[in-house]
Amino acid sequence: MALQLVDLNGAQQGVIMKHNKDKAAPILLFLHGGPGFPAYPLIKAHGVQLEQEFTVCYWDQRGTGSSYKAAEGGKLLTLEQLLADTLELIAFLRKTYDKEKIYVLGHSWGSILGTMAAQKVPEQLHAYIGVGQIGIQFESEKEAYDFLVSEADRRSDERAKRKLARKKFDKSYYQNRAYGAVRFKYTNKYAVGFTRDGYNSSRLIREVMVCPEYRWIDKFNIFAGSGLSYQRLAKEISTINLIRTVPELEVPVFFLHGQYDYQTTYQQAYNFYTSLKAPVKQFHTFSESAHSPFLEEPKKFINLLKTIRETVAS
Structure with missing residues (x-):
């Protein structure tokens, strides 16, 4: 489906919905990392189809790509505002698809939003899935x-x-x-960054520019928004301590982490996992991945999403 704009807290923000063939399939909200860099163009370029298990919402967060103008020059790029947008989008998806609960997946920076959303509205989520999970970022x-x-x-x-x-x-x-x-x-x-095979700037630019769901202005705004978002959010990200601020979640929690990840390190994610109280929690290692196992080991990743669905349903 083409990119569409939805109103979140008074600002038009872009989402791409990829529908599962089964209308009864659960909804998965994918919270991208960066900050300010959408996951969808990279997922599209790699042919990864998370919609095999879910109807997936890929959201351009405020200040990102098709949602660039919503940042209003950066003054609305705060953790508090982006968390409020996340909660608003969860409510929108539940209402639009007539679902009592949805799944939330947070990748990298998005794992901060996802963790905090799960803390705020556990009754609205089936589970929280953290990928490249942040704990104590320093x-x-x-x-x-x-x-x-x-x-x-x-x-x-x-x-x-x-x-x-x-x-x-x-x-x-x-x-x-x-x-x-x-x-x-x-x-x-050293094969410990975004992916083990390396992800240089030219590769990122190429995969964004060929993504058909985005207008040209959105593609250019992805790179403008990435710089602006990091400038505004870097201090909050770099000083976050989720072990202290989120000691417990009242939803099932699943961490999926690349063994070679030194963007958000495996050990720090595991430290957060061991400290976290949750009714169900699991930590899954991707032994051939760095920071992006959904790109590096997509078959295993999708199979694990199916297992998570079955675990939550049981």
Whole structure:
């Protein structure tokens, strides 16, 4: 289905609905990461069909792509506002599809929104699914930096060692664009970034530009929105501690995490998982994936979504 605009808290925001053939299929709201970078163009490019198990809503969050104008120049890009939009969209989907409950899947930055939405409205959700789950983001970032330094030393990668030494990690790392560039370069090189096979800028641009559901202005706004969203939200993301703020969820919880993920590290996601109280919780490892197992191991990912449906229904 083509992209459509819906009103969320007074702003027109874009969603793409991919329908399961069975009208009774449950709804899955996919909360993309970034912040400000939609998952749909990449999922489309890889031929991943999550609609085999759900009717899926891919939402361009406020400030992203087709929802770029809703950010109003960035002044409405706050965690509080985006969480309010998430809750509004959950209500919209429940009403539109006449569902008592839906599923929410949060990837990376979207896992913050998803976790907090599950805390706010557990009665409206079948389950929360966290992919590339964030826990304590500062600790995750420190672990990633330490890994890159160690890996550069193990490989005798002298250039990497010099660059990492010049871009020291500290509490204000999210403000240091040079640090971010070095981190991006070496997580890609060492197969621990967005995907194990690397995801450079030209690949991202190509997959966005060929996505037929987006207008040209939306495609350009994906990249503008990505920069603006990170600028406005980086501090909130980088200082988040979900172990402290979300000790318990009253819905079934499923974490799906790539073993080689150093965008949001496997260990920090597992730490959050072990601390979290929930009526049902499961942690699933994708042994051939980094940050995006739905792109890297799509068959296993979709099969696991089917298992999650069966577990929740039982």
